Amino acid sequence: MKHIALIPAAGSGSRMASLTPKQYLDLSGKPLIWHTLSALAKVAELDRIVVVISPEDEWWDSFDWSGFARLEVLRCGGASRAESVLNGLYAVQAAEDDWVLVHDAARPCLDPALVSQMIAALTGHPVGGILAVPVADTLKLAQAGQHIAHTHPRDGLWQAQTPQMFRVAQLAHALATGMGPDITDEASALEKLGLQPQLIMGSPWNLKVTYPQDLRLAALILVAGQQDQSGKA
Ligand SMILES: Nc1ccn([C@@H]2O[C@H](COP(=O)(O)OP(=O)(O)OP(=O)(O)O)[C@@H](O)[C@H]2O)c(=O)n1
Numbered sequence: 001m002k003h004i005a006l007i008p009a010a011g012s013g014s015r016m017a018s019l020t021p022k023q024y025l026d027l028s029g030k031p032l033i034w035h036t037l038s039a040l041a042k043v044a045e046l047d048r049i050v051v052v053i054s055p056e057d058e059w060w061d062s063f064d065w066s067g068f069a070r071l072e073v074l075r076c077g078g079a080s081r082a083e084s085v086l087n088g089l090y091a092v093q094a095a096e097d098d099w100v101l102v103h104d105a106a107r108p109c110l111d112p113a114l115v116s117q118m119i120a121a122l123t124g125h126p127v128g129g130i131l132a133v134p135v136a137d138t139l140k141l142a143q144a145g146q147h148i149a150h151t152h153p154r155d156g157l158w159q160a161q162t163p164q165m166f167r168v169a170q171l172a173h174a175l176a177t178g179m180g181p182d183i184t185d186e187a188s189a190l191e192k193l194g195l196q197p198q199l200i201m202g203s204p205w206n207l208k209v210t211y212p213q214d215l216r217l218a219a220l221i222l223v224a225g226q227q228d229q230s231g232k233a
């Protein structure tokens with residue numbers, strides 16, 4: 001049974017407000033997605049690393065990816081993240097019970113050790129699971145005019161991250177039957193089938209680059225990670 005990383009990278013990055021999709025923006029001297037792939041390349045348990053880009057992508061071919069072993073690219077991205085993942089699952093030619101670890105191209109600060117921990121924790125699990133972190137702030141429900149309706153209890157609330165690890169066939173079935181605007185991650189499609197994915201402790205450093213200021217934060221996190229590594233050496 002194989003472990004396949006599937007990286008949806010077909011978004012346009014509208015909240016980043018840049019003409020270049022954010023996965024190709026410069027982050028510490030490399031395209032952002034280079035850091036994402038570099039982190040995944042350090043995970044020995046991964047058999048394949050598959051990137052899903054848009055059929056209209058004009059950027060991928062301008063970079064040299066030859067340094068990455070196990071890397072494959074599929075030009076089958078769709079109109080939404082969920083569609084890109086589903087198209088990738090249909091195209092990837094995997095066995096039904098292979099595990100797929102879906103990881104946003106836009107999360108470049110992933111700690112490879114967390115992925116290995118996740119794979120170990122979910123081996124033999126009947127459904128699969130996701131990295132996530134407990135909500136740390138007080139939550140307010142807003143009503144019209146940006147007034148507070150009430151304070152929402154945060155007990156039991158977690159913020160979903162990626163990777164999200166499921167069986168190839170089960171995830172494809174869940175996405176195909178549940179496809180819609182409410183499916184913003186893989187787990188939500190499994191939940192729609194009545195299944196209960198496992199929450200695995202992620203890291204606040206596993207930031208998703210969404211808005212322009214996130215790019216600066218990601219650069220700082222990468223430097224801090226390199227300093228940690230050199231401290232360990
Ligand atoms: N049609 C899409 C939309 C998103 N993604 C990917 O899904 C990940 C997470 O999505 P998000 O951060 O929302 O990226 P964008 O859709 O690019 O950003 P925005 O929502 O701001 O337009 C990203 O790696 C993005 O490239 C994708 O593969 N296909």
Ligand SMILES: C[C@](O)(CO)[C@H](O)COP(=O)(O)O
Binds near residue numbers: 160161162184186208
């Ligand atoms: C999958 C995800 O990264 C979990 O936090 C997130 O839902 C994707 O972001 P999007 O902006 O909803 O596409």
